Amino acid sequence: MSSLSSIRTILDAWTGTVAGAIVTGLERMVAPRLVRLVEDEKGTFALEAAKPENSLKEIAFGDGKFAAANLAQIVRGSRVEIVLRPSRFLFRPLELPARAADFLDGIVRAQIDRLTPWSAGDAVFGCSAPVAQGSESLTTLIAAAPRRLVIGYVEAVSGYHPSAIAIVTEAAEGGRIKVFEQKSRGAIDPVRLSRTLQAVLAVAAVTAVVGSIAAGYLADSLSTQENELQQQITQRRAAIRGIDGGERSPLALLERRKYExxxxxxxxxxxxxxxxxxxxxxxxxxxxxxxxxxxxxxxxxxxxxxxxxxxxxxxxxxxxxxxxxxxxxxxxxxxxxxxxxxxxx
Known part of the structure; x- marks a missing residue:
């Protein structure tokens, strides 16, 4: 069981990395417009958009809704980043071996219930870019918050049909940490793409095994037919040469008829x-x-x-x-x- 678990972990990490690279490449090729909602100390949001003429001074949030009349026109089809105050999050530093940099998300997910009061299913979390501490270790900063806290903001924006919604926060040392991301139905989800890649690999493996078995069966069948044909050819040649028929063989009859x-x-x-x-x-x-x-x-x-x-x-x-x-x-x-x-x- 441990070997199967290790293989599954390696496969998840590999497909996740490939899916992330594919999504990143596609997003760089066709990048949606970015709209950022930044929360201040009063609980209101400032809108940062690419077009200043469509920007709003201040947007209030209450009863699960953003109070802005033309926010739907600005958000539709855009990538929305909701920047929440750091006070809403719990921050924990984490030190890891240097070789764990490629599997950082999976490691954090496995240890989130030890680092925070919530389980992985009840929390949203993310980590900052790892910082090398010598050649053997690295450190990262984990930000986590209850899932129910951010779902209200996500649902309030989802009705405006953005291409993606991300929840981020500002770390004390600087730099933003993304703790949640949701893409629209038409966008590519790395998790779903990773599962699709795993399904494709499974189908390819099954097809290869079935093809190998079928090829072996066909090879045995063709070999049997070839041996049967070879035996028939040998018998025909023996009959023609008179090896089995003596004086009544076709060759002997032709020879006798030649002289008679x-x-x-x-x-x-x-x-x-x-x-x-x-x-x-x-x-x-x-x-x-x-x-x-x-x-x-x-x-x-x-x-x-x-x-x-x-x-x-x-x-x-x-x-x-x-x-x-x-x-x-x-x-x-x-x-x-x-x-x-x-x-x-």
Whole structure:
């Protein structure tokens, strides 16, 4: 639990610092007009504004309201600082280590119930700019007051729709200490911005974890699919090469068909060597292991013995009558024969 508490404290301090820097930068870029209400010893307020023509001599405060007719026109859209008398506040000096300068607000909030009669929820408080005391320590002055004291002034000004309301006081050593600040709905609140930054960081962390888990799951799934595909490819290659199928493998069947099926080129080459020069082949048909040729020759019967003498052909015969025309230079023959495949070297 202590480690989680330490992490939460560091995260709050970091996001608070970032949010404050963002708000400060935006306020410097677009700074609203400053209107200051300074309380005197009589309880009345003097108005300090950028435009003297709109300033009022003296503003009374009573029954939770400021008695000024044109105060709404001056305050609207401006940043209002209400400077209360130091007598309304309790001042306490505080000495801290030098490295605590970056976490001063959080440290003061944690010790406010020890330094004042009020708790952090019942008081408004602030601290002056830290002053270094050597290289190891620093001192600051804390100003605190009951929250109910300042809420009346804040509510009295809120109805005029300023951009921001701040409660400050003058310290005895000089310098103003801000103890309370409230921004309008449209302005950027450092506290809300800090919480938004924490929410964004939490969402980013959850997204990163979910993304990492999803990436690991997808990587495992893709690896499994890759292994399955590799196995299928290996099996296909083994089947093609005949490793698993023996004589019935596709490669063996193709090899056997290569030697059992007659090649048309070899058939044509063999016929061209067998037939005499006076014989002309006009048509040739291959159907399975049978070849049919037709053409013109001087002596058709002599072709049958020539074809059968070849090692490539058997059972040569005429499948149509031999005819002779007056226009033909010889006999027109039609012979078919059985092919003996001899494709091997």
């Amino acid at each position: 099926t007659p090649a048309s080129v070899i058939v044509l080459e063999s016929l061209s060597r067998l037939l005499p020069d006076h014989t002309y082949v006009t048509e040739m048909h291959l159907a399975g292991n049978k070849v049919q040729i037709s053409g013109i020759t001087r002596d058709a019967p002599s072709l049958i013995p020539l074809i059968e003498q070849s090692q490539h052909f058997t059972r040569a015969t005429f499948y149509a009558p031999t005819t002779r025309s007056s226009t033909d230079p010889g006999e027109r023959f039609h012979i078919e024969a059985q092919i003996e495949p001899r494709n091997a070297p």
